[in-house]
Amino acid sequence: MARRRGDPYWDFYINTPPADPANLLRDALRNAPEGNVFPTKADLHTPEVTTSHVKEMARYLGADLVGVTRLADDDTGHPFAIVCAVRADDDPRQARGIGGQIPVQNGLFVTFVLSAWIRELGFRATAAPSLDGTRLDGDWLAAAAELGTLDRTGKLLTAEFGTRVHIADVIRTDLPLAPA
Amino acid sequence: MTRHIKAVARHMGADVVTVARAHPSFLYAATAPAKDSAARDVYQNRSEDVYQNRTPEQMAQQYPFIIVATTAWDYDKLQAHRHYIGDAAYHVSQMKAQMILKALEGYIKELGYAAIRGVSNPQAAGLASGVGELGRNGLLIHRKFGARIHMPDPIMTDLPLVADEPVDNGVEDFCKICRKCAINCPTNSVPFGDKVVYNGVEKYKINWLTCYKIRPYMDTHWESCLTCATVCPFTKPNVWWRSLTVWALSTCPVPARPILVRALKAIDDRFWGVTRQTRVRWIGYDSGIKPGEQACTVAGCTADHGAQHASSTVGNVGYYAPLKENTNRFVKRDV
Numbered sequence: 001m002a003r004r005r006g007d008p009y010w011d012f013y014i015n016t017p018p019a020d021p022a023n024l025l026r027d028a029l030r031n032a033p034e035g036n037v038f039p040t041k042a043d044l045h046t047p048e049v050t051t052s053h054v055k056e057m058a059r060y061l062g063a064d065l066v067g068v069t070r071l072a073d074d075d076t077g078h079p080f081a082i083v084c085a086v087r088a089d090d091d092p093r094q095a096r097g098i099g100g101q102i103p104v105q106n107g108l109f110v111t112f113v114l115s116a117w118i119r120e121l122g123f124r125a126t127a128a129p130s131l132d133g134t135r136l137d138g139d140w141l142a143a144a145a146e147l148g149t150l151d152r153t154g155k156l157l158t159a160e161f162g163t164r165v166h167i168a169d170v171i172r173t174d175l176p177l178a179p180a
Numbered sequence: 181m182t183r184h185i186k187a188v189a190r191h192m193g194a195d196v197v198t199v200a201r202a203h204p205s206f207l208y209a210a211t212a213p214a215k216d217s218a219a220r221d222v223y224q225n226r227s228e229d230v231y232q233n234r235t236p237e238q239m240a241q242q243y244p245f246i247i248v249a250t251t252a253w254d255y256d257k258l259q260a261h262r263h264y265i266g267d268a269a270y271h272v273s274q275m276k277a278q279m280i281l282k283a284l285e286g287y288i289k290e291l292g293y294a295a296i297r298g299v300s301n302p303q304a305a306g307l308a309s310g311v312g313e314l315g316r317n318g319l320l321i322h323r324k325f326g327a328r329i330h331m332p333d334p335i336m337t338d339l340p341l342v343a344d345e346p347v348d349n350g351v352e353d354f355c356k357i358c359r360k361c362a363i364n365c366p367t368n369s370v371p372f373g374d375k376v377v378y379n380g381v382e383k384y385k386i387n388w389l390t391c392y393k394i395r396p397y398m399d400t401h402w403e404s405c406l407t408c409a410t411v412c413p414f415t416k417p418n419v420w421w422r423s424l425t426v427w428a429l430s431t432c433p434v435p436a437r438p439i440l441v442r443a444l445k446a447i448d449d450r451f452w453g454v455t456r457q458t459r460v461r462w463i464g465y466d467s468g469i470k471p472g473e474q475a476c477t478v479a480g481c482t483a484d485h486g487a488q489h490a491s492s493t494v495g496n497v498g499y500y501a502p503l504k505e506n507t508n509r510f511v512k513r514d515v
Contacts, residue, residue: 009184013191013287023286025279045464053463060254061272062193098287102192109279113272 013099014090026101029108030169034115034126041122047178054177057117058084061110065158065165067145070179071136071172078124078172080179083138083145084110085156088166107168115171125173138167146180182342185247188287192280194249196322196329200309201343202246202336204236205380206300239336243294245343246305247335249284251277252325255417260460260467261410262366267403268462277332285335293339302331309344313351317361317370317408318386321351323426326415327408350429351414353437355384358445361408364455367394370408411456413448 018024044050051068058066063084071081088103095101111127118125129136139156143149148158148165155163182199189197200206234242257269281297288295303320306312311329312320319327362370369391371384378385394405409415416422425444432440460467 007184007187009181009291010187013184013188016290018286018290020290023290025283025286029279049464056463060268062276098283098290099188099191102283105279105283106193109276113275 010099013097014095015097015100017096018098024098024101026105026108029105029112032112034112034128035119037119037124038122044121044176047176050176051178054082054114054118054175058082058110058114061113062086062106063110063168065142065147065160067142067147068177068179069141069145076172078126078174080173080175080177081136081141081145082114082125082171082173082177083142083147084114084168084171085142085147085158085165086110086168087161088164091164092166103166104168107166111169111171115173118171118173118175121175123173123175125171125175127169127171136170136172138170141170142167144180181340185284185288185339185341189247189249189280189284192249192283193251193276194280195252195325196311197247197249198306198309198311198344199341200246200248200305200334202240202244202300203304203308204240206246206304206308207236207239208299208301239299243296243336243338245337245339245341246300246309247284247288247337247339247341248302248306248309248311248331249277249280249334250306250311250330250332251280252322252329255328255415257460257462258328258406258410258415259456259458260462261406262398262402263460263467264402265460265462265465265467266406266410270404270406274330274332277330281332281335288335288337288339291339293337295339296336297333300334300336302334305334306331308346310347313347313349314383315351315361315412315414316355316359316384317365317412318384319409319412321349321412321414323347323349323430324418324423327412328410328415348430349414349426350432350437350441353434354413354429354441354444357438357441358413358448360411360413360448360454364407364411365391366405366407367391413445413452 021027045053054068055066064087065085067083069081069083071079084107086103086107090100092100092104108127115125115127139150139154142156147167148156151157151163156165156167157163158165185199186197251273253273254269257265260266260269285295285297303314306320307314312322315321315327317327320329320331321327322329359372362368362372367387367390369387371386374384375382376385391405395403398405414426429437429440429444458467
């Protein structure tokens, strides 16, 4: 990466975890409370058109890849999952610095605003973990939403960015969508 | 370190990042209001705590640099000014700019230096660091993005940096001649006249009271007006012919500029119109019904329904909020 060449601080920015976690915006975004669902459902077009609207909104908010899939056994009554992914030059699972966590932060921004928009349309949507606290398997759902395929280690492999991609928190919703 | 901070801000998603040399006149007044004063809000408490009885001069000496990092809002959606689509362009990029500045603030603190928010006027710092020039509409006009850039709360820091210089893009000469924002302002808040000296700053003084007074009346239709930013001839897509024009204007000798500006303004009037209103459709939202046009209230529907969907059905249906035809000249109509 050209930006990294001759920059002695770049490694610190990407890889060194912050001494004070409060300096990381990621956790503040993740803990932001979700709002209420609007009491009246909005007029919608067909699920196919609504899906294209959701995808365009997600891309506008900063998602590089977005897909929709059906949730088979969801106990909370959300039939669909919206999977957003952002480009990540450094894998946030290894790069724990503020710079390495920037894709996570951008992904949280997308999922928060997108799910808030769906709630304002009058449909349920949440990016929080399931009721029993387990997070959905983002890689598997992203592959089901046709963002890419799973490689040998179970990571998402996309045509656009290879494995250099971060899958944001999965949004579960009852907005009528057309899964891939 | 300046290169690094700029690379970091761009990695976080900033479109524009500059460094200003701090000056006492950039800082907000830190006089503590009375304990029971209504003005004693969050911001005043914050700057009062930050100042810790230091004068603005001492603050500017101790924290000599101000980092201005900001985002530009989307050109195509901005064309739907005075509509929710324009609001989306404005507020989404505003949220992103705030996110970037908060993350950058955290990073500077991790480096071991102070990062102080809420003390510096962003426009003053932006002007001094060469984000742009002040235009007639009271906005900073950037070389690439025109008036469509945010001015969120900048970071004052003692990180050792190299300050940027103010720029000359020819905005000064353009605004003397072009009065597009003044013509288009729905409340006539942008002046047609010359610059005045206000608070020690020579600038075009907009009437902020009438500018803001339109909002409570229009808040069921839109939140942010954005008209003066949209109609500004400098607000164009960032493409080669725009770069060429701004380069020609900024390299032109100052005495010859009025001729060039008049020519450019004539071109702008010819292709973009003196009063610009473009209909924007975006994910089922529609920026307005022009005379003779019909719209369906179902999101994403592009079918031609003819006369059966008369304008009586358009209004508070679904999630549409069409632009009313007579929002122009709001103040005069009210008299």
